[in-house]
Amino acid sequence: MTAAMRIAPRTGAAFTLNTGDILTVIDPEGMQVSDLLAFARNDVREAISNGRTFDYEETIRLTTGNILWSNRSKPLLEIIADSVGVHDFLLTPCSIDTFRHFYPDKPEHRGCFGNLAEALAPFGIAPDALPCAFNLFMNVPVASSSGAVTVLPPLSKGGDFIRLRALTDLVVGLTACSAYASNGGTFKPIDYVVDRHGPDQGSRP
Numbered sequence: 001m002t003a004a005m006r007i008a009p010r011t012g013a014a015f016t017l018n019t020g021d022i023l024t025v026i027d028p029e030g031m032q033v034s035d036l037l038a039f040a041r042n043d044v045r046e047a048i049s050n051g052r053t054f055d056y057e058e059t060i061r062l063t064t065g066n067i068l069w070s071n072r073s074k075p076l077l078e079i080i081a082d083s084v085g086v087h088d089f090l091l092t093p094c095s096i097d098t099f100r101h102f103y104p105d106k107p108e109h110r111g112c113f114g115n116l117a118e119a120l121a122p123f124g125i126a127p128d129a130l131p132c133a134f135n136l137f138m139n140v141p142v143a144s145s146s147g148a149v150t151v152l153p154p155l156s157k158g159g160d161f162i163r164l165r166a167l168t169d170l171v172v173g174l175t176a177c178s179a180y181a182s183n184g185g186t187f188k189p190i191d192y193v194v195d196r197h198g199p200d201q202g203s204r205p
């Protein structure tokens with residue numbers, strides 16, 4: 001098993017996956033969101049798409065067995081294990097504008113958006129090309145009658161994880177989210193492990 005990499009609180013990272021690689025994202029302390037973006041490595045204009053994914057998977061509650069699709073209707077990632085089962089794919093990455101909107105009395109922060117933009121820039125991905133992220137462990141219930149969305153603390157506990165298989169060669173961006181409401185008011189790290197064609201699918205990290 002490859003050693004886990006740590007994303008410090010309120011920061012981000014980017015890395016590549018080859019087809020068949022297994023990415024495990026772990027919430028080591030619990031109640032911490034991680035925004036995930038994925039782009040096709042051979043043409044980064046092809047990116048993860050929440051709309052395509054909701055359409056083809058016929059749900060907004062994505063978990064084990066679901067595929068994450070691209071804007072060009074190609075499968076990018078498959079969720080192969082998930083110890084939480086509650087993630088969000090509706091809301092955009094938190095950004096400096098999010099902080100100005102929701103937390104005008106708090107210090108400004110560039111948020112997941114700024115962290116992703118910096119981490120993905122070396123791969124030729126510009127800020128305006130960042131789509132809605134798959135927000136791991138983020139708890140955003142939708143009221144069935146009104147459609148109202150609320151951001152509640154994640155249901156993840158320390159050691160919870162989600163595991164995804166790359167279905168094509170990818171550039172991936174990943175954060176430890178910076179927004180207060182998403183994380184229960186405190187900021188914690190996120191760990192991840194990449195198994196290159198890992199043989200131990202489905203086991204705990």
Ligand SMILES: [Zn+2]
Pocket residue numbers: 035093094111112113176177178179182
């Ligand atoms: Zn965030």
